[in-house]
Amino acid sequence: ASAIIRRYVGLGNALNATALNAIGMRYACLLNVTELNTIDPNSLKLASLNLSACSQLTKDILYAKAKRAFSDQHYLPAYYELIKPYLGGAPGEDLKALSKDNVNMDVSTLANLRRDSLLSLTVSEVENLLGINLRDLEKWQHKSPIREWVRMQKQSELDKLHIGLAGGTQEGYINIAPRKFQPTSSASLGAVAVTLHLLPALLISFLTVSVLS
Structure with missing residues (x-):
């Protein structure tokens, strides 16, 4: 399939909506960077792709x-459904903006966001993204990357959601690494032993000088 796609593109054919739909969900992830860059953004308006199995770069x-492609519909209610198949590549700042639009994202979509993007979201931003689906988050709290997101949040903030999330950071909790003491070398022990051995003589000398003075 990859060879056929490369030959098709190599002959100067564009990866338009017709070609993308012909490639289908199964082979879309086989496109390399060069082939992906030949796609006209407007082609995505008529294409139906599932990118869940694709690489993060794709x-x-x-x-x-x-x-x-959908920038002209950004402020319309339909925008979320149009952009949803591609949200796995969305940066954190775009998701933060999306959290203000009452999109009612399902938790499976949240779990398939870019890891760094998900971890950058606050509790209130995730709450706003999920909307009516917020309660479903409790069922996913032990699955990665939701688990890692929960651990990064303050437990007091998670408690405000009232959905039973646990595992966040406790207020005032500080991780203190145990202090490592360097083992005393045999040379150091020897020096200490000599000092202790000479201590009585040194003390007598000090007292003698003090009396005579």
């Missing part, structure tokens, strides 16, 4: 193209 490239 998701990042196609998200950027999809964002441009």
Whole structure:
């Protein structure tokens, strides 16, 4: 399949909506960077792709193209459904902006976001993204990367959601690494032993000088 796609592109054919739909969900992830860059963003308006099995680089490239393709609908209610298949490549700042739009994201979509993007979100931002689906988050709290996100949040903030999330950071909790003491070398022990051995003589000398003075 990869060879056929490369030959198709090599002959000067564009990866338009018709070609993308012909490639289908199964082979979309086989496109390399060069082939991905030949895709006209507007082609994504008519294409139906599932990027869940694609590499992060593929998701990042196609998200950027999809964002441009649907930019004229950014403030419309339909925008979220249009951009949803590509959110696995969305940076954190775009998700923060999306959290203000009452999108009611499902938790499975949240769990498939870019890891760094998810971990950058606050408790209130995740709450706003999920909307009516917030309670489903409790069922996912032990699954990665939701688990890692929970651990990064203050437990007091998680408690405000009232959905039973546990495992966040406790207020005032500080991780203190145990102090490592360097083992005393045999040379150091020898020096200490000599000092202790000479201590009585040194003390007598000090007292004698003090009396005579």
